[in-house]
Amino acid sequence: MPVTLVNPMNEIATQAAPAAPRLAKLQGKTIALLDISKPGGSVFLDRMERLLKERFGVASVIREMKPTFAKPAPAGVLEKIRGADAVIEALAD
Amino acid sequence: MPGLRLLAILQTDCPTCRLITPYLNKLAGNAAPVTAISQDAEDVTREFVRQMDVRFPVERDPGFETSKRLGVVTVPTLYVLDEHDRVVRQEPGFDKNVLNEIAGLLGHEPVATPYDGAPASKPGCISRHLEVQTDDASAAALDLHATRGAAASTVELAGEEDPYEYCFRVFKDGLPVVPPTRERVERMLRAATGHDGREVIARIPPCYGEATVEKIAANAVMAGCVPEMVRVLIPLARAVGDERFNAHGVQATTHFAAPLIIVNGPVRSELNFHSRQNVFSNVARANSSLGRALQLILLNLGGARPDGIDMSALGNPGKFSYCIAENEEENPWEPLHVEHGLQRGQSAVTLFAAEAPHGVSEHNARTARGVLKAITYALATVWSYRNCLGFEALVVLGPEHVHTIARDGFTKQNVRDFLFENTGIPLRCYEGEPGEGVAQRGMYKEITIDGEPCYQKFRAPESIKIVVAGGTAGKFSAVLGSWSAGPRGSQMVTYPI
Numbered sequence: 340m341p342v343t344l345v346n347p348m349n350e351i352a353t354q355a356a357p358a359a360p361r362l363a364k365l366q367g368k369t370i371a372l373l374d375i376s377k378p379g380g381s382v383f384l385d386r387m388e389r390l391l392k393e394r395f396g397v398a399s400v401i402r403e404m405k406p407t408f409a410k411p412a413p414a415g416v417l418e419k420i421r422g423a424d425a426v427i428e429a430l431a432d
Numbered sequence: 433m434p435g436l437r438l439l440a441i442l443q444t445d446c447p448t449c450r451l452i453t454p455y456l457n458k459l460a461g462n463a464a465p466v467t468a469i470s471q472d473a474e475d476v477t478r479e480f481v482r483q484m485d486v487r488f489p490v491e492r493d494p495g496f497e498t499s500k501r502l503g504v505v506t507v508p509t510l511y512v513l514d515e516h517d518r519v520v521r522q523e524p525g526f527d528k529n530v531l532n533e534i535a536g537l538l539g540h541e542p543v544a545t546p547y548d549g550a551p552a553s554k555p556g557c558i559s560r561h562l563e564v565q566t567d568d569a570s571a572a573a574l575d576l577h578a579t580r581g582a583a584a585s586t587v588e589l590a591g592e593e594d595p596y597e598y599c600f601r602v603f604k605d606g607l608p609v610v611p612p613t614r615e616r617v618e619r620m621l622r623a624a625t626g627h628d629g630r631e632v633i634a635r636i637p638p639c640y641g642e643a644t645v646e647k648i649a650a651n652a653v654m655a656g657c658v659p660e661m662v663r664v665l666i667p668l669a670r671a672v673g674d675e676r677f678n679a680h681g682v683q684a685t686t687h688f689a690a691p692l693i694i695v696n697g698p699v700r701s702e703l704n705f706h707s708r709q710n711v712f713s714n715v716a717r718a719n720s721s722l723g724r725a726l727q728l729i730l731l732n733l734g735g736a737r738p739d740g741i742d743m744s745a746l747g748n749p750g751k752f753s754y755c756i757a758e759n760e761e762e763n764p765w766e767p768l769h770v771e772h773g774l775q776r777g778q779s780a781v782t783l784f785a786a787e788a789p790h791g792v793s794e795h796n797a798r799t800a801r802g803v804l805k806a807i808t809y810a811l812a813t814v815w816s817y818r819n820c821l822g823f824e825a826l827v828v829l830g831p832e833h834v835h836t837i838a839r840d841g842f843t844k845q846n847v848r849d850f851l852f853e854n855t856g857i858p859l860r861c862y863e864g865e866p867g868e869g870v871a872q873r874g875m876y877k878e879i880t881i882d883g884e885p886c887y888q889k890f891r892a893p894e895s896i897k898i899v900v901a902g903g904t905a906g907k908f909s910a911v912l913g914s915w916s917a918g919p920r921g922s923q924m925v926t927y928p929i
Contacts, residue, residue, distance in 0.1 A: 342595050345617040346585045347603060347650035348732045349641030378871070407920035409681040414557060 362425055365395035371423035373412070374404040380431035387427060435515035436538055437465035441499060442490075443507045444472045444480035446557040451550060452508050452526045453484045454579055458543040459535060460488035469493045471507065471560035483578050496561035506556040512537055527553040547927050549634055549670035581632045581642040584650060586614060599654070603732065607724075607752070609654035620649040623659035624666065633666055634673030637680035639735030643669045648725075651732055655725035656717065660703060664781060665725060667927040668693065671783045672730070676923040682785045682915055683736035686743045689915035689922070690750035691730070692786040692826070693723060694899060695757040696769035697779030699929050705757035709903025711828075712756060712789055712910075723753030748788055756901050762831035763900035765844035772926040779929035784826055784897065785922040787814075789910035794833065800840035803833045804847065807909055808855040811896070812889055814913035818857055819869030820876045820887050822921065824895040824914040827851065830902040833909050844898055852893040853879070856886030897924060 362368060370391055374380040384402070391397040403420050405412045420426055440456055442449040460466040466488040470477040474492060481490055493499050502511065506524035512534060514520050521537070523530045528544035529552075535543050546552070589598055595611035603609065610616065621629050629646035636643050648665050657665070672679050672691070682689055695705045706716035714720055736742040738751065748754075760767045769780035790813070794806035807827060815823045829837070829847075837847060856879055862870055876887035890896060895917070902908065915922050 341591065342589045342593075342611065343586050343614045344589065344595065344598070345612045345614055345646065345650040346587065347612050347647060347654055347728070349636075349639060349647075349735060350582065350585060351640075351642060353639065407916075409685075409916045409921045410678060411680065418558075 359425070365391065365397050367396065367398045368424040369399045369401065369422065370397050371401040371403060371420035371426040373416075373420060373426055373428040374402070375408040375428065375430060376405050377408045377429075377431040380429040383429045383431055384427070387429075436520065437467070437513050438534060438538060439511040439513055440466070440468040441493075441502070441504050441507055441509045441511070441559070442468050442470055442480075443557060443560060444470060444476045446507050448526045448554050448556040449508045450484065451554060452510075452531075453486060455531050455543045457485065457487045459538065459540060462535075462540045462543075464535070464538040464540050467491065469498055471496060471499060485579065496559075499559055499561050504559040505562065507559055508556050509559075510534060525554060525556040526551075529553075547667070547670065549673050551675045554675075579632055580628075580630050581644040581647075583630055584644070584646050603654070604737075605654075605728065605731065609728070610656050612650040612653045616653045617646065617649045620653060620657070620659040620662050621646060624649070624662045627666065634669040636669070636672060636729060636734035637678075637736075638684050638741055639733075641733035641735060643673070643729060643733050647733055648729060651728040652721075652725040655728050656721040657725050658703070658717070658721075661718070661722060661725070664695070664699060664703065664722060664779075664929055665729075667929050668722070668726060668781050668783075669729065671781060671925050671927040672726070672734075674925045674927075676919075677783050677785070677925045678922045679730070679734065682922050683730060683734055684741055684743060685915060686745045687915055688744065688746060688748050688787045688913075689785040690748040690754050691726060692750060692784045692912065693726060693755040694768060694782040694784065695719075695722075695755065695780075696760065696767050696782070697774075697929070698777060699779035700757045700760075702779075705755075707757035707759040707761075707901050709905070711759070711901045711903075714753075719755045719757065720753050723750075723755030726755070727751055727753060750786065750788060754786070756828070756899075758899045759831060759901045762834060762904065764834065764838040765900075768897070768899050769926055769928075771844075774926065774928055780926050781929060782924060782926040784912075784924045785915035785917075786826055787913040789828065789912050792909045792911060793907065794909075795907045798836065800837040800842045800847075801850070803836050803907075803909075804850050805854065807911065808851055810911040811851060811855045812857060814889070814911065816868045818861055818867060819872070820857060820889050821869070821872055821891070822916055822918065824897060824917040824924075825890070826897045826899065826912040826914070828902065828910040828912065829898060829900050830906065830908045830910075831900065831904045832907040834900050836907075845893075847898060848893045848896050851896050852888075852890055854881055855889040856881045857889060859885045859887065862887075 372384045388400050468490045510523045512521040531544045532542035599609045627645045631645050632642050634643045703718050705718040758767050792807050792810045794803050797803045814825045879888045
């Protein structure tokens with residue numbers, strides 16, 4: 340007798356999002372630095388900000404911070420970094 | 433009050449608007465005058481109405497004229513209007529108490545219950561006319577709040593295919609499963625009285641797969657659950673989807689945490705849950721299969737697989753199955769679900785993001801203080817010894833320890849207070865090598881324990897959760913550390929069955 344199984348897996352199709360296009364140069368760009376609020380993240384991002392401005396000539400840096408690393412970024416945080424040309428997220432620890 | 437009507441301002445891609453819509457449907461279903469205004473284009477509004485099965489009229493707001501006139505800042509905003517269209521009440525965001533108050537104003541029964549899986553409240557999104565304009569087209573909305581999902585697909589196995597090997601190959605779990613045949617799944621669906629197979633109970637983080645009753649049943653069959661277990665699985669799935677528990681984080685963290693299920697109330701005897709000796713072990717089908725069903729639901733519907741999105745560095749043996757029942761018969765105090773506001777005769781499931789149990793042996797202390805003192809030294813090691821921020825602990829007291837403690841007249845609150853006041857890390861530990869928890873010492877509270885200056889390990893007595901479980905022979909208890917706790921991490925949640 341044929342056996343019929345009920346699919347126990349998630350069947351909602353997910354689409355892989357393509358990676359954002361890479362920037363050809365950093366000069367004159369706006370870069371967002373997103374701190375996920377883990378210890379040490381600000382140390383890394385402070386250094387990144389200095390390097391981006393001094394060595395790569397970025398026009399401006401937006402600094403934002405998630406209220407907790409344990410949950411997805413709230414809409415308000417995403418809204419503030421939306422206009423940036425690229426985002427660097429610091430995972431830290 | 434007569435003559436009142438409700439106007440809701442909505443956006444089609446706002447999660448809070450999607451969250452509130454089924455409640456507005458309920459109000460409209462009770463013949464209350466409900467209308468809505470969508471701030472979005474006609475095509476996406478029509479799709480929203482279809483997806484959400486909207487049962488009240490939805491109009492559009494070209495040029496945001498109505499939104500501007502009303503001064504809408506947030507969506508959703510609910511306006512209660514009188515017969516002259518004057519605003520009687522204005523409520524932004526989602527709030528169950530507010531919804532019930534408005535239902536009352538419109539002369540209807542409450543529409544929001546505390547344990548339907550939705551949070552008590554949730555802030556909304558900014559009104560479309562106040563948004564920063566960008567060149568982006570609006571993204572397609574995730575369908576996160578539809579109440580009816582798709583039917584599960586089925587596969588007919590070829591005659592020579594061994595169903596067990598098929599399950600290994602396709603469902604990719606490391607342990608054998610009971611093949612989820614259509615007959616077995618239907619048997620469980622028949623036990624799900626009052627529920628339709630396609631009803632969406634929750635969306636399981638982090639990939640937010642739809643836990644329809646049918647999908648829950650298929651996974652529970654695989655785990656070996658009896659059909660009657662479905663009445664526990666449905667509130668359990670709701671608890672997993674509760675934002676306070678934050679399964680999104682628990683399932684993706686590099687930490688040790690795994691969801692521990694604690695079962696309370698009459699369902700323990702009705703479905704043969706075990707709360708005595710070997711309570712954390714493979715002692716009873718009910719405990720083992722419910723814990724395993726939860727893990728299969730998390731893997732197969734939530735998508736955090738242990739070789740993928742679940743990034744735990746060392747993992748947790750509880751990820752095979754992690755389910756205990758409280759030994760209420762040996763508990764002289766109120767059991768866990770009563771502490772959380774339910775009646776003693778009400779059955780309940782509780783979820784706690786827990787590390788593995790750390791045993792505490794104390795066979796020689798003859799007083800409550802002596803027993804509890806031993807437990808404080810295990811509590812002091814939770815998370816990392818010098819860290820005194822951001823975690824909780826579950827203390828599972830064995831019956832012999834409980835008898836000693838209760839004999840000295842301690843209430844459950846006395847136990848919690850004693851553990852809180854006597855668990856600390858000596859200040860001398862913070863000299864020398866730097867390490868985790870040292871940089872934050874400015875935020876710790878200094879106390880004195882047995883004459884020694886210490887930092888208090890826990891933030892509040894309530895950070896220490898207490899249940900009674902285990903066998904009556906052996907003076908043992910256990911301490912289970914939490915994951916990152918509180919509103920910024922994972923909170924313990926209890927759901928009635």
